[in-house]
Amino acid sequence: FGVLKDLSGCGTYHIGYLENPNERLFYINGELVERYLFCKALKLYQENHCLIRENVKRKYCGLDNSLDKLPFRSGRKFLKELVKEGSMEHHFKAQKSKDNDAEYVMLTPKNFAMAAPGVFLLCCGLICPCFRARRKESTLPVLEKEPNSLDSDSSLEISSVPEKIPFSPLRVPPSPLRVLPSPLRVPPSPSRFSMSPKLDRVGSVHLNMSQIARATHNFSPSLKIGEGGFGTVYRARLRDGQVVAIKRAKQEHFETLRTEFRSEVELLAKIEHRNLVKLLGYVDSGSERLIITEYVPNGTLREHLDGLRGKILDFNQRLEISIDVAHALTYLHLYSEKQIIHRDVKSSNILLTESMRPKVADFGFAKQGEMDSDKTHVSTKVKGTVGYLDPEYMKTYQLTTKSDVFSFGILLIEILSGRRPVELKRPPDERVTIRWAFNKYSEGNVFDMIDPQMKETIEREILVKMFGLAIQCAAPTRVDRPDMKIVGEELWAIRMDYLRSGRKE
Numbered sequence: 001f002g003v004l005k006d007l008s009g010c011g012t013y014h015i016g017y018l019e020n021p022n023e024r025l026f027y028i029n030g031e032l033v034e035r036y037l038f039c040k041a042l043k044l045y046q047e048n049h050c051l052i053r054e055n056v057k058r059k060y061c062g063l064d065n066s067l068d069k070l071p072f073r074s075g076r077k078f079l080k081e082l083v084k085e086g087s088m089e090h091h092f093k094a095q096k097s098k099d100n101d102a103e104y105v106m107l108t109p110k111n112f113a114m115a116a117p118g119v120f121l122l123c124c125g126l127i128c129p130c131f132r133a134r135r136k137e138s139t140l141p142v143l144e145k146e147p148n149s150l151d152s153d154s155s156l157e158i159s160s161v162p163e164k165i166p167f168s169p170l171r172v173p174p175s176p177l178r179v180l181p182s183p184l185r186v187p188p189s190p191s192r193f194s195m196s197p198k199l200d201r202v203g204s205v206h207l208n209m210s211q212i213a214r215a216t217h218n219f220s221p222s223l224k225i226g227e228g229g230f231g232t233v234y235r236a237r238l239r240d241g242q243v244v245a246i247k248r249a250k251q252e253h254f255e256t257l258r259t260e261f262r263s264e265v266e267l268l269a270k271i272e273h274r275n276l277v278k279l280l281g282y283v284d285s286g287s288e289r290l291i292i293t294e295y296v297p298n299g300t301l302r303e304h305l306d307g308l309r310g311k312i313l314d315f316n317q318r319l320e321i322s323i324d325v326a327h328a329l330t331y332l333h334l335y336s337e338k339q340i341i342h343r344d345v346k347s348s349n350i351l352l353t354e355s356m357r358p359k360v361a362d363f364g365f366a367k368q369g370e371m372d373s374d375k376t377h378v379s380t381k382v383k384g385t386v387g388y389l390d391p392e393y394m395k396t397y398q399l400t401t402k403s404d405v406f407s408f409g410i411l412l413i414e415i416l417s418g419r420r421p422v423e424l425k426r427p428p429d430e431r432v433t434i435r436w437a438f439n440k441y442s443e444g445n446v447f448d449m450i451d452p453q454m455k456e457t458i459e460r461e462i463l464v465k466m467f468g469l470a471i472q473c474a475a476p477t478r479v480d481r482p483d484m485k486i487v488g489e490e491l492w493a494i495r496m497d498y499l500r501s502g503r504k505e
């Protein structure tokens, strides 16, 4: 995989490129575009006095002054041109004429990291008539935006002030598909994330560094239980016998990760739900930053789906896990002190207890919502994991709770089918799981979608309801997605049907 480089940071265009040994791909607002449109967007940046690195201009758009030769268009005109000529659809058509296999072209490992969200958008728009009309409607407001307007897209986090920001190499994503904040963006204002002193005393576990070093045997590799993009996780036994998980920030990314860690602690401190990993304590001392949470002993949901944890999950367990995750998200969206959008709902962030109950973890990307204000969304940089990322959020940078609903829809299909959101080793028409599922669902082949490792027979009606719900959650536009509370209620009703059907209990 190439690394997606995001040049955003100015105005409402979010432009980026992905460079592989054999190929360069360019995108604007999450969509693949031709190079010349990318260069025009750079030109627009330049006209708006935004920072563009000279080497990027030179490398991708020719000589320094070649940008100046491109005709300048107003933001509105440019966006119209973008839609007319350079959209993902255009790219698809261009590729198709060359190759006759557009999907294959879009989904090679080389370009997948960029293409997948767009593919979701496009494929859902193309193959699902009921979503298509809505999709067209919903793109309109975005098209009307001027690059420097101070409307909803003038992001809370992305400064439009053309400030010179020292270049730092883009950090390599922890997993190849995780979308990370761009280093070229102005960091969030310190005040938004500054920790109140009392947060250092958050939770019930208060340890100093030497106590932590003792509990982790000096961060012994034998106690390491996992590694994520932001740190290494250790299991530790405290003096009173309590077993906890300690996430230690990676030193090399210390400054970049500060925001993620603070965000995680601040939000975790406010929540209390049996299906959410509980924060126990926090250490921010010198060159160390650690988060102490409850230890969840039975691995991640993904490990269970992969059969790495012994017994394969049965249908009832999958249904109960789905319900619990839906409840956890409903709590975050509706009932926590402040509305919280998780932004990284995925199977590897769901930990299981010994009794196979899930706990949603990893609040590094979580964000406070706008529940108490008149605003319908938060405008913010895109974070999350490709494959689970809401295409509308990717396109508009407008974050709502419905982005979590989208990820949950993808997760639900994963739980039922066992398939990852993207499986590059499969034939082209099966690589994007949501698309494959939608096709199967439309053909009425729900049994084909069930995880082959699951041997029970489930009533067709129940599967139709569950897959139908998952597909609805993963609708391309947020207006078509149900609220998380409704999703939980629907799943609960499905479970009632399932129990009544006499297959279990």
Ligand SMILES: Nc1ncnc2c1ncn2[C@@H]1O[C@H](COP(=O)(O)OP(=O)(O)OP(=O)(O)O)[C@@H](O)[C@H]1O
Pocket: 174, 175, 178, 225, 226, 227, 228, 229, 230, 231, 232, 233, 245, 247, 277, 293, 294, 295, 296, 297, 299, 300, 348, 349, 351, 361, 362
């Ligand atoms: N509270 C916990 N209890 C038990 N295991 C945990 C806990 N927190 C994390 N882990 C383990 O550590 C691994 C890494 O967790 P972490 O949240 O740092 O990263 P991740 O979610 O896997 O990756 P990324 O943050 O890049 O998405 C998890 O996959 C899990 O196996």
